[in-house]
Amino acid sequence: MKAPLSWIKDYIDLDGLNIEQIAHSLTMIGLEVEGIRLVGLPKPEAERHEFKYEGLAWDREKFVVAEVLEVLPHPNADRLVLCRLNDGTQELIILTGAPNLYPYKGKGELAQTLKVAYAREGAMLYDGHQPGQVLTKLKRAVIRGVESFSMICSEKELGISDEHEGVIILDADAPVGMPLVDYMGDAVFDISILPNMVRDASMLGIARELAAVTRRELRLPEGIPLPQGDELSKRVSLEVRNPELNPRFMLGMVEGTQVQPSPYWVQRRLNLAGMRPIDALVDATNYTMLETGEPLHAFDYDLLRKRAGGNPPSIITRTAHPGETLTLLDGTVQPLDESMEVVADSSGPLSLAGIMGGMDSGISTQTQDVLLEAASWNFINIRQTLSKLKIPSEAGWRFSRGVHPALAEQALRLCLQRMLAWGGGRLVEGILDAYPLPPQDPVVTLTEEEIISRLGAEISLEEAAGILERLGFECRLQEDKLSAKTPPIRLDIGEGLIGKASLMEEIARIYGYERISSKRLAVELPAPVFDTKLETEERIRDIMVSLGLQDTVAYRQTSPQREARILPNQSIDPKHEYVRIKNPISPDRTVMRTSGLATMLELLEYNSKFRPSLALFEIGPVFLPVEGQLLPREALRLTVGIAGLREMPTWQTKHPEPRDFFDLKGVLEALLKGLHIPEVSFRPTERPTFHPGKCAEVLSGERVLGVFGELHPMVQEHYEFEVLPVLAAELDADLLVALSRVEFEHQPLSNYPAMVEDIAVIVPEEVSAAALEAAIRQAGGKLLVNVRLFDIFRGEKLGLGKKSMAYQLTYQAFDRTLTDKDAETIRNRIVRALAREFGAVLRSQ
Amino acid sequence: MLVCGGEGCNVCKGTGWLEILGCGMVHPTVLEYGGYDPQEFSGFAAGMGIDRSTLMRYRVDDIRHFRNNDIRFLEQF
Numbered sequence: 001m002k003a004p005l006s007w008i009k010d011y012i013d014l015d016g017l018n019i020e021q022i023a024h025s026l027t028m029i030g031l032e033v034e035g036i037r038l039v040g041l042p043k044p045e046a047e048r049h050e051f052k053y054e055g056l057a058w059d060r061e062k063f064v065v066a067e068v069l070e071v072l073p074h075p076n077a078d079r080l081v082l083c084r085l086n087d088g089t090q091e092l093i094i095l096t097g098a099p100n101l102y103p104y105k106g107k108g109e110l111a112q113t114l115k116v117a118y119a120r121e122g123a124m125l126y127d128g129h130q131p132g133q134v135l136t137k138l139k140r141a142v143i144r145g146v147e148s149f150s151m152i153c154s155e156k157e158l159g160i161s162d163e164h165e166g167v168i169i170l171d172a173d174a175p176v177g178m179p180l181v182d183y184m185g186d187a188v189f190d191i192s193i194l195p196n197m198v199r200d201a202s203m204l205g206i207a208r209e210l211a212a213v214t215r216r217e218l219r220l221p222e223g224i225p226l227p228q229g230d231e232l233s234k235r236v237s238l239e240v241r242n243p244e245l246n247p248r249f250m251l252g253m254v255e256g257t258q259v260q261p262s263p264y265w266v267q268r269r270l271n272l273a274g275m276r277p278i279d280a281l282v283d284a285t286n287y288t289m290l291e292t293g294e295p296l297h298a299f300d301y302d303l304l305r306k307r308a309g310g311n312p313p314s315i316i317t318r319t320a321h322p323g324e325t326l327t328l329l330d331g332t333v334q335p336l337d338e339s340m341e342v343v344a345d346s347s348g349p350l351s352l353a354g355i356m357g358g359m360d361s362g363i364s365t366q367t368q369d370v371l372l373e374a375a376s377w378n379f380i381n382i383r384q385t386l387s388k389l390k391i392p393s394e395a396g397w398r399f400s401r402g403v404h405p406a407l408a409e410q411a412l413r414l415c416l417q418r419m420l421a422w423g424g425g426r427l428v429e430g431i432l433d434a435y436p437l438p439p440q441d442p443v444v445t446l447t448e449e450e451i452i453s454r455l456g457a458e459i460s461l462e463e464a465a466g467i468l469e470r471l472g473f474e475c476r477l478q479e480d481k482l483s484a485k486t487p488p489i490r491l492d493i494g495e496g497l498i499g500k501a502s503l504m505e506e507i508a509r510i511y512g513y514e515r516i517s518s519k520r521l522a523v524e525l526p527a528p529v530f531d532t533k534l535e536t537e538e539r540i541r542d543i544m545v546s547l548g549l550q551d552t553v554a555y556r557q558t559s560p561q562r563e564a565r566i567l568p569n570q571s572i573d574p575k576h577e578y579v580r581i582k583n584p585i586s587p588d589r590t591v592m593r594t595s596g597l598a599t600m601l602e603l604l605e606y607n608s609k610f611r612p613s614l615a616l617f618e619i620g621p622v623f624l625p626v627e628g629q630l631l632p633r634e635a636l637r638l639t640v641g642i643a644g645l646r647e648m649p650t651w652q653t654k655h656p657e658p659r660d661f662f663d664l665k666g667v668l669e670a671l672l673k674g675l676h677i678p679e680v681s682f683r684p685t686e687r688p689t690f691h692p693g694k695c696a697e698v699l700s701g702e703r704v705l706g707v708f709g710e711l712h713p714m715v716q717e718h719y720e721f722e723v724l725p726v727l728a729a730e731l732d733a734d735l736l737v738a739l740s741r742v743e744f745e746h747q748p749l750s751n752y753p754a755m756v757e758d759i760a761v762i763v764p765e766e767v768s769a770a771a772l773e774a775a776i777r778q779a780g781g782k783l784l785v786n787v788r789l790f791d792i793f794r795g796e797k798l799g800l801g802k803k804s805m806a807y808q809l810t811y812q813a814f815d816r817t818l819t820d821k822d823a824e825t826i827r828n829r830i831v832r833a834l835a836r837e838f839g840a841v842l843r844s845q
Numbered sequence: 846m847l848v849c850g851g852e853g854c855n856v857c858k859g860t861g862w863l864e865i866l867g868c869g870m871v872h873p874t875v876l877e878y879g880g881y882d883p884q885e886f887s888g889f890a891a892g893m894g895i896d897r898s899t900l901m902r903y904r905v906d907d908i909r910h911f912r913n914n915d916i917r918f919l920e921q922f
Binding site for chain 1: 851853858860861862870872873874883884887912914915916917919920
């Protein structure tokens with residue numbers, strides 16, 4: 001909402017407050033000033049400016065009101081004229097090319113002088129011939145043999161609008177010689193109006209707010225008294241079919257008007273407020289809307305009468321009938337549906353209620369008799385229509401947020417007054433007013449205790465009443481209670497408890513949030529409730545990061561095609577269920593992901609361009625549809641992806657090894673150890689995504705925690721990995737969380753020394769290390785406290801299909817020092833067990 | 846990313862101010878929906894965008910870095 005300062009000042013005296021202070025006050029009460037455009041007034045002096053300024057100040061000496069006494073032809077050019085001009089101190093001859101002065105050329109001394117905006121040499125203004133706003137200094141020039149050192153200004157040059165077709169003709173009462181900034185210097189506040197403050201999307205609304213916070217008097221404009229009489233009721237009839245959609249509809253009429261421009265001061269204000277001036281009648285409706293917040297609509301009465309076959313028209317407000325269309329003011333033919341409210345006559349729709357008028361009944365340059373509508377509409381209905389049609393409309397913007405029906409009367413009185421003043425004509429006696437649904441303006445009571453306890457500020461009932469009264473509420477104070485009746489200008493105050501909250505917001509807002517001092521919480525906070533799941537997740541993250549992997553967050557939305565990439569044949573299984581997204585952000589992301597692996601591989605692919613070694617992980621949900629349920633099961637997954645070299649090449653390690661299966665296994669082992677997950681084991685398995693023989697499951701007891709391995713070569717082909725190999729894991733993080741322990745039992749230390757020895761056994765190739773180790777531990781018993789595989793050897797000497805596995809064994813007791821005899825007993829037991837189970841042979845030396 | 850200290854830049858759009866956190870008293874209707882009797886209880890809430898304040902703290906120039914999972918960004922933290 002663009003609010004020119006001069007306009008606001010019609011309703012409130014702001015002397016003593018500069019532009020920064022006014023903007024600050026507005027911002028602090030919820031009307032945020034996003035920027036200030038100077039149109040003549042200078043930027044206020046301050047060490048630091050709180051607001052963003054743009055625009056042009058008009059120097060007092062350089063810009064004045066002047067008058068053109070006579071317009072003479074230029075000796076050397078048709079397109080130029082010379083003006084005999086009085087600038088308040090002297091008479092001069094000024095050169096101009098303004099086409100709007102040509103009609104006065106050669107007419108001698110003008111009976112009615114033309115008041116103009118005059119700029120002297122050295123003035124800073126905008127270059128009229130350059131696009132946009134380019135500042136330039138007015139310099140002496142010789143144009144077609146005539147010296148020119150000053151000029152008459154256009155709106156563009158002064159920064160009022162983009163208009164540069166002609167010079168500004170000021171109103172006849174402009175005082176000659178007055179500095180232009182005193183006459184019409186202005187500053188426009190660009191105010192962001194929040195959706196629940198639409199009552200302030202008007203000059204009066206803003207002035208009222210300022211009056212409330214500055215405690216200055218508000219001057220409300222009246223307009224003409226409502227015309228009495230039955231003349232209008234003979235000229236037009238009115239029917240409101242849906243009061244819930246149209247709580248009030250008023251009509252007034254002016255006849256015999258003449259299309260003409262509105263006074264210059266009106267045009268200037270409309271321009272500054274962001275609306276283009278058209279003519280006196282249209283301008284009157286727009287001006288009144290901007291002033292009061294109530295949009296109005298004007299019909300050409302003769303067009304309505306023609307549509308009614310020469311008879312008095314009947315105005316009907318109703319919803320559209322099936323198949324009806326309306327040709328809007330801008331010429332587009334708009335199809336209507338039965339939810340849309342229209343203003344119609346007996347021939348059909350005339351306008352889209354509260355949003356836009358129709359071309360067939362609108363004001364034009366031929367209009368003489370004007371039927372003026374001031375109405376109120378159901379804001380939800382207007383909002384629905386607006387969002388369906390997406391028509392930009394100042395009226396629609398306001399009605400879709402709610403305009404109080406009482407404003408219709410005020411606006412009608414003001415608009416009729418202006419139409420008469422600016423367009424001439426005569427007022428038709430009488431108005432029509434259908435007001436089937438006056439709103440109940442709530443009465444809310446508050447106690448001082450309520451105010452202090454909710455706001456935490458020592459605001460007395462008297463002060464609260466003062467604030468509310470300045471906002472228009474009717475207040476009554478009774479001992480310890482304040483009763484406030486909502487003024488008929490706003491629809492946002494609720495009833496009961498909600499009403500109390502609404503009022504307290506108003507009180508605090510005007511009192512000043514910044515005046516409410518901060519304080520400590522008076523009560524004790526309750527004991528915190530820990531979220532074990534989140535905490536464990538964090539521990540998993542911490543462990544993974546300390547192991548050297550990077551945390552990532554992948555997209556949760558994907559497509560079946562993307563997920564199918566992790567299968568060797570890339571085919572989408574029609575039986576694989578997905579949670580589908582109704583309004584996807586892109587055609588590429590239509591479903592919720594069911595695989596952590598799929599997103600991890602994409603991340604590895606993307607990052608493989610940048611580093612020869614990658615180690616990433618992600619903890620996040622996958623979304624598994626559940627039959628018969630709307631919402632999916634969100635299963636938490638830990639996904640790990642590593643690729644490329646084990647380390648970066650350095651002078652110490654010129655050719656680092658690539659990562660392999662055991663690197664990934666090591667990460668998982670370290671993680672599970674860190675979480676103290678019991679009975680961890682690994683066993684080979686097969687999955688389509690992974691390389692056969694390089695894929696395993698990790699378990700805790702009998703429960704499968706997840707699967708990992710090196711990527712299947714065919715799956716690798718589906719991606720553009722710039723580093724190889726690629727290995728990945730996907731684990732059930734919900735299970736990890738459930739099984740992890742913070743508290744674990746510590747292993748006691750023995751006071752007696754341990755004995756360490758190595759054995760090596762030759763076994764067939766297919767015997768797994770896990771099985772061997774399990775057998776060794778089983779046979780070794782309690783005194784065998786550690787088993788570690790440290791070498792695997794294959795060679796001709798052993799024979800085909802055989803391998804030698806070397807283990808370091810540690811024996812220790814808690815009650816005595818073990819002897820060689822003890823060690824021999826344990827060793828023999830182990831060797832016999834291995835021979836029995838696997839046919840293992842002890843390897844000598 | 847320019848952080849102007851109140852002088853005005855493209856981040857604050859020249860105003861010198863940046864909204865970081867929204868807060869307020871909970872509406873009585875919302876309390877009711879949440880199962881609390883608004884006659885007895887009042888509440889307040891505040892919420893801050895993590896992205897915005899992180900952007901400012903580390904002078905990150907593009908918010909999309911937080912979602913791209915680019916290793917060259919991640920490894921800086």
